[in-house]
Amino acid sequence: QWDPNFAPGRAGIVHLFEWHWDTIADECGTFLGPNKFGGVQISPPNENRIVEGRPWWERYQPVSYMLKTRSGDRSAFKDMVNRCNAVGVRIFADVVINHMCRGGTGVGIGGNSFDTNIQDFPGVPYSALDFNDNKCPTASGNIENYGNVNQVRNCKLERLPDLDQGNDYVRGKIVIFTNDLTSLGVAGFRVDAAKHMWPGDLKVIFNALDDLPTEKGFPSGTRPFIVQEVIDQGGEPIKANEYFSLGRVTEFKYGLNLASNLDNIQYLENFGEDWGMMPEGNSMVFLNNHDNQRNHGGGGNVITFEDAKNLKIFTAFMMAWPYGVPRIMSSYHFSNTDEGPPESQRSVNADGSCGNGWVCEHRWRQIKNMAAFSAVASGQPVKNWWDNNDNQIAFSRGDKAFIAINKKSQTLHRTLQTGMPSGQYCDIISGNFQNGICNGQCITVDDSGYANVRIPSNENPFVAIHIDAPC
Numbered sequence: 001q002w003d004p005n006f007a008p009g010r011a012g013i014v015h016l017f018e019w020h021w022d023t024i025a026d027e028c029g030t031f032l033g034p035n036k037f038g039g040v041q042i043s044p045p046n047e048n049r050i051v052e053g054r055p056w057w058e059r060y061q062p063v064s065y066m067l068k069t070r071s072g073d074r075s076a077f078k079d080m081v082n083r084c085n086a087v088g089v090r091i092f093a094d095v096v097i098n099h100m101c102r103g104g105t106g107v108g109i110g111g112n113s114f115d116t117n118i119q120d121f122p123g124v125p126y127s128a129l130d131f132n133d134n135k136c137p138t139a140s141g142n143i144e145n146y147g148n149v150n151q152v153r154n155c156k157l158e159r160l161p162d163l164d165q166g167n168d169y170v171r172g173k174i175v176i177f178t179n180d181l182t183s184l185g186v187a188g189f190r191v192d193a194a195k196h197m198w199p200g201d202l203k204v205i206f207n208a209l210d211d212l213p214t215e216k217g218f219p220s221g222t223r224p225f226i227v228q229e230v231i232d233q234g235g236e237p238i239k240a241n242e243y244f245s246l247g248r249v250t251e252f253k254y255g256l257n258l259a260s261n262l263d264n265i266q267y268l269e270n271f272g273e274d275w276g277m278m279p280e281g282n283s284m285v286f287l288n289n290h291d292n293q294r295n296h297g298g299g300g301n302v303i304t305f306e307d308a309k310n311l312k313i314f315t316a317f318m319m320a321w322p323y324g325v326p327r328i329m330s331s332y333h334f335s336n337t338d339e340g341p342p343e344s345q346r347s348v349n350a351d352g353s354c355g356n357g358w359v360c361e362h363r364w365r366q367i368k369n370m371a372a373f374s375a376v377a378s379g380q381p382v383k384n385w386w387d388n389n390d391n392q393i394a395f396s397r398g399d400k401a402f403i404a405i406n407k408k409s410q411t412l413h414r415t416l417q418t419g420m421p422s423g424q425y426c427d428i429i430s431g432n433f434q435n436g437i438c439n440g441q442c443i444t445v446d447d448s449g450y451a452n453v454r455i456p457s458n459e460n461p462f463v464a465i466h467i468d469a470p471c
């Protein structure tokens with residue numbers, strides 16, 4: 001279903017791509033919980049094929065549903081979910097259920113063998129009976145034309161053996177796998193390659209999922225959160241709306257629309273369905289993801305950590321704007337599109353940034369402080385929109401929060417309506433509000449809600465204030 005099952009007063013999902021389970025558990029306790037993040041999307045937790053050179057995409061080649069990967073084993077997984085839930089941070093598992101691995105015969109990272117020549121995966125077990133070979137209309141068995149919906153669903157995606165989710169036995173194995181995860185406290189799923197599975201089959205599978213366990217602190221009757229990865233940028237017969245009735249869907253147009261309007265932010269006043277994007281309640285939004293930040297698959301021009309200033313500005317906009325459930329990509333540095341994660345896990349520097357090759361965008365002050373902003377603003381309508389018709393905008397969220405952004409090279413210096421009660425508020429972009437202390441600039445709001453705002457065009461060309469961060 002469509003609600004991310006966050007704990008109260010939380011916002012935003014951070015994709016801790018390729019992080020180990022014990023490191024995620026540590027990050028929940030020391031950073032994500034205290035900073036009011038809602039949840040973490042983790043890399044696929046089930047056994048995958050070991051690919052020569054260890055590319056990141058080896059984790060998208062399943063061998064079995066055993067919880068053993070280079071991120072950790074089952075006990076580390078259980079410990080992570082418990083420790084993150086304990087501080088109000090949900091875990092959302094990336095599940096790869098469209099296909100199994102390719103590559104002849106071999107052994108997965110958990111020791112289970114596979115033989116793709118005869119579609120044999122004893123670790124599940126799956127046999128040739130469980131794949132779509134006889135349903136695929138192409139001679140090669142692969143998807144050859146994305147314009148043909150039968151090919152896209154019933155043929156091999158990039159030569160990967162295509163599971164038949166219409167088969168009761170396969171459905172059963174997938175439900176056992178996903179129920180195993182929620183029994184450990186996982187709050188929902190990111191469904192990989194959903195475009196390549198029939199919505200009708202997914203509906204049967206999702207309906208068979210157990211409620212989230214009350215013994216893990218979820219209210220009785222809570223349904224798993226579902227986000228389906230459907231790469232739909234127009235031009236293909238398969239549409240995101242086919243999946244709306246099953247859960248949320250990734251809105252790839254969000255990141256593309258922002259990336260193509262970097263210097264037209266005055267147009268953002270109606271950013272949402274008016275821009276051809278899906279209804280707000282169906283969308284999961286993001287600026288970039290693990291795939292398109294490397295120009296793979298769902299490519300197009302997107303904003304990534306390599307353009308730090310715009311990433312900060314547009315992530316802040318995403319977190320401040322009431323459209324969709326926002327997801328922040330947390331990356332590692334890479335020099336080629338296949339490169340896997342660094343050998344060692346992230347280190348944390350004195351200033352809170354990461355080392356050892358990890359970017360940790362979610363730890364950048366201008367991004368992490370927007371989680372609390374987004375949580376405070378939740379449910380509040382956009383009010384007091386202002387723009388100068390040339391890359392300077394401002395708006396409030398009800399009477400709880402206010403943000404002003406300057407993308408012009410000239411300083412923005414104006415008195416603006418914040419919609420907030422009079423008082424002094426910490427600008428959480430120029431500094432932090434922690435332990436009741438503001439070490440950034442203070443913004444004064446007068447009795448009629450106006451503030452004199454001055455924003456030079458520097459590395460922090462925006463200010464943000466909310467009622468939980470007074471000066």
Ligand SMILES: O=C(/C=C/c1ccc(O)c(O)c1)N[C@@H](Cc1ccc(O)cc1)C(=O)NCCCOc1c(-c2ccc(O)c(O)c2)oc2cc(O)cc(O)c2c1=O
Pocket residue numbers: 057060061096102157158159160192193195229231291296297298
């Ligand atoms: O680039 C990649 C992997 C990309 C990828 C992986 C996971 C994702 O969730 C994703 O969105 C993309 N993989 C490399 C290398 C590769 C891997 C496996 C393979 O059998 C062949 C090649 C690559 O060059 N892939 C070809 C272009 C990307 O084609 C892939 C897509 C994909 C791309 C665009 C679309 O519009 C679309 O509907 C699907 O989804 C995958 C999902 C998977 O679970 C595993 C995959 O191998 C892939 C996948 O190859």
Ligand SMILES: [Ca+2]
Pocket residue numbers: 098152153154155162163196197
């Ligand atoms: Ca398929």
